[in-house]
Amino acid sequence: MAVVRERRQLNLRLPLPSEHRSRFPPPLPPSAPAPAAPSSTAISAADLEKLQVLGHGNGGTVYKVRHKQTSAVYALKVVHGDSDPAVRRQILREASILRRTDSPHVIKCHGVFDLPGGDIAFCMQYMDMGTLETLLRNGVVFTESLLSKLCRQILTGLEYLHSHKIIHRDLKPSNILVDQKMEIKISDFGVSKILQRTLDPCNSYVGTCAYMSPERFDPDSFGSKSYDVYAGDIWSLGLTLLELYVGHFPYLAPGQRPDWATLMCAICFGEPPALPEGTSGDFRSFVECCLQKDSSKRWSATQLLAHPFVSGVDLQPSA
Template sequence: MAVVRQRRQLNLQLSLPESDRCPRFPLPLPPAAAPSDLDRLQVLGHGNGGTVYKVRHKRTDKIFALKVVHGDQVFREMEILRRTDSPFVVQCHGVFEKPSGDIAMVMEYMDAGTLDTLLQKKWTFSEQKLAHIAAQILKGLSYLHAHKIIHRDIKPSNLLVNSHMQVKISDFGVSKIMCRSLDACNSYVGTCAYMSPERFDPETYGGNYNGYAGDIWSLGLTLLELYLGHFPFLQPGQRPDWATLMCAICFGDPPSLPDGVSEEFRSFIECCLQKESSKRWTASQLLNHPFLGKDLRSE
């Protein structure tokens, strides 16, 4: 007998089962009641099954980012965004379903793009700037981890930035809420270049694996990439493949820091890039690391 699959109906209230004990924060009311209330100004980027546009709300002239996503990963992202209320996590202002069935999320607009955007523009990042960036990301991760959320895809292109160098964590399409159990947290579809050793070889590097340490590894690689101007495990311009990355991450030496870096920065990176996950510092511990004491305003 043929099974008729009904078209899903989007519940903008995003109600969750009463048995879910994780804290929940309601999404603000959307600034637009319909897609027709938004003017698309330009495409900001593509990826993860969707497109992000810069849009203007007609009635208020406010600028937002409109993320149009195809596929079920949007429901995971919506569930996480409705739970979060942090100045270091991108804000979602509303959600609606388009006639095509795609889901559109009205997001906070960050006018400088992502940290990857700045890398592509050949920005240089001093230790003072990196300390400023790291502190913001760590505050975001500390908040997420305290609410049992693992991001699982920290990388420059998922870290939004504005012209005031405020940094916010975005893109929760492969994230995990650890409210019920640790089961299934090993299933991962993020970017393998930033995956920690325990993702490839949990028996050797897992230790007391809880999932959160993977975000710290990715943060360490991200900061090194910003400092070096290229991905740490590869030569400038080298195109990565899965096998090369796996061997470099699991069996190679940790990425080397150039001469001239401060002991605080060297120590901070070492605390992030411990191959054994149990030896990595937590986000809360790293917030007290001496490296973050560098003053951005001294530049």
């Protein structure tokens, strides 16, 4: 049951578009070199044959494609580069992040190139089981044992990103890719931000508000001048684990459609959701470490990797 707290004035003003844009780092030019593909030849759009549509969303379409010469299979994310300069900056920011990352638990990019009409394409590593959201919709049961294995991989990816001053800011089941070996890759950096020398609070209203931490809704009440800017990703991880375990978004009843006001009130005024009875003490403790409303009390990715819920997981492939 949610605890009624003393009323306080929240600073919930949505930033103006001009305020959003001024926070963006300068984009890389579209022609900047991208990481090379595993083959000795750089990938171009003409080299790829579309096989099927994998999904739609975030202003674009993802295709399963095959390299005509090598028969290697990739995912091609085509983002509509419309006339809005802010949209193009967001696309190029994602390209900038993808070019900087090299982790076994962060999706690999093999090339970024322009398409006719202004669209931008990302040639990505292909994950044959889709996303964790896809598995959840298809009835996969996420046991504690499975979640501990998945969680350790996500944390390893987050630790890498945070050590390179990258905040994801939109971590959720639909942005975590998985293959048949249940190996995961963190993906979709369209709303992430590479921190510059000044570590600003990243309290702008981007990403999916359902997974936003309390300090992103109301930094004056739940943050501080020195709060950990990476802590929002840890909050999102806790909600993601809960959603996978209980089968629905934990702040809402099954089938309920979220809206911004309902979510804001639940996250800022209510108590964090908890695991149902019957779960292990380690699992409960881990989720509690993620879902501390006071961001300064939330554990970091490095600290969580030492938590008993995930510390004993062996990520080495079996012989």
